[in-house]
Amino acid sequence: MLLMEKLYITYNQIHNTVKGLTEEIRESGFDPDLMVAIGTGGFIPARMVKTFINMPIITVGIAYYDLDDNQMDHPVITQWLDQPEKQIKGKKVLLVDEVDDTRATIGFCLDELMKHEPAEIAVLVIHNKNKAKKHEIPSYIKHYFVGKNFEDPWICYPWDAEDTEEQDRLALQS
Amino acid sequence: MLLMEKLYITYNQIHNTVKGLTEEIRESGFDPDLMVAIGTGGFIPARMVKTFINMPIITVGIAYYDLDDNQMDHPVITQWLDQPEKQIKGKKVLLVDEVDDTRATIGFCLDELMKHEPAEIAVLVIHNKNKAKKHEIPSYIKHYFVGKNFEDPWICYPWDAEDTEEQDRLALQS
Numbered sequence: 001m002l003l004m005e006k007l008y009i010t011y012n013q014i015h016n017t018v019k020g021l022t023e024e025i026r027e028s029g030f031d032p033d034l035m036v037a038i039g040t041g042g043f044i045p046a047r048m049v050k051t052f053i054n055m056p057i058i059t060v061g062i063a064y065y066d067l068d069d070n071q072m073d074h075p076v077i078t079q080w081l082d083q084p085e086k087q088i089k090g091k092k093v094l095l096v097d098e099v100d101d102t103r104a105t106i107g108f109c110l111d112e113l114m115k116h117e118p119a120e121i122a123v124l125v126i127h128n129k130n131k132a133k134k135h136e137i138p139s140y141i142k143h144y145f146v147g148k149n150f151e152d153p154w155i156c157y158p159w160d161a162e163d164t165e166e167q168d169r170l171a172l173q174s
Numbered sequence: 175m176l177l178m179e180k181l182y183i184t185y186n187q188i189h190n191t192v193k194g195l196t197e198e199i200r201e202s203g204f205d206p207d208l209m210v211a212i213g214t215g216g217f218i219p220a221r222m223v224k225t226f227i228n229m230p231i232i233t234v235g236i237a238y239y240d241l242d243d244n245q246m247d248h249p250v251i252t253q254w255l256d257q258p259e260k261q262i263k264g265k266k267v268l269l270v271d272e273v274d275d276t277r278a279t280i281g282f283c284l285d286e287l288m289k290h291e292p293a294e295i296a297v298l299v300i301h302n303k304n305k306a307k308k309h310e311i312p313s314y315i316k317h318y319f320v321g322k323n324f325e326d327p328w329i330c331y332p333w334d335a336e337d338t339e340e341q342d343r344l345a346l347q348s
Binding site for chain 2: 010011012015016019037039040043044046047048050051056057058059061063078079080081082083087158159160161162164165168
């Protein structure tokens with residue numbers, strides 16, 4: 001029997017991790033023009049980031065199901081930029097997601113965003129798992145902001161909780 | 175001197191309000207195909223809704239500042255649908271925002287979305303303020319889901335908090 005470690009996280013913990021990350025961004029000298037939030041995991045982190053460093057948020061929808069609910073073995077775009085020339089070209093972009101797991105989604109987004117010729121892209125994730133990755137971090141990425149590093153637990157995010165009190169109780173024990 | 179009532183809300187309170195709203199949606203018989211989240215206030219509520227009723231989230235960016243940071247007196251689109259024919263036409267859409275204040279943003283989005291010929295649109299907001307509105311709720315809206323109604327307090331959302339502990343403490347007193 002394989003037991004997988006489950007790690008419960010509260011909203012406040014993520015908010016505080018984001019706050020720390022935005023201090024790191026300021027100290028790094030990277031001064032983003034906008035965020036690109038990877039949906040749907042990046043929506044909540046990106047909105048939290050905006051509190052500490054105000055900038056527009058553009059979202060992209062990436063899923064392993066297409067809009068007709070067919071399961072895919074590679075990332076599919078469910079929403080993309082509507083005006084990439086205006087939104088991305090020549091801009092400093094902060095790409096935001098909740099977790100760097102296999103890095104497949106983040107790698108895919110980086111490849112796609114680079115086609116629109118940003119001035120620079122940096123990445124922010126709340127959590128990184130120290131595991132085999134499907135993409136290298138490309139050499140053009142000078143800033144990769146990670147809130148916390150873990151081995152490979154099953155991370156239980158607060159937005160997925162059926163019961164917030166139970167989530168808080170389990171997070172205290174995590 | 176005018177004193178405005180400030181109402182502090184925690185993440186867990188919003189999560190629980192969303193949970194109740196999704197029960198109302200199920201009971202109403204409205205069975206949405208997708209959400210359209212109004213950015214950036216609708217991002218966090220929409221992601222919470224998805225936990226209880228799983229469906230894709232498409233986002234639209236509406237602001238009173240354009241992408242070049244000029245202040246506008248009317249809503250401007252900072253991001254729109256990239257494939258509205260595929261995303262909206264003939265679909266049952268749940269439009270999500272955090273608050274119905276003057277209803278200017280929601281009214282604007284409804285007008286714009288209707289151009290793409292959805293089968294139906296319903297609206298979900300976490301909070302409604304009982305105040306003068308700039309738009310009527312159009313007659314084609316059969317379902318308008320409101321988590322809580324208030325008079326006209328200044329609502330302090332958890333994602334805007336500098337300090338989560340202070341936010342929780344003030345929310346207990348609100």
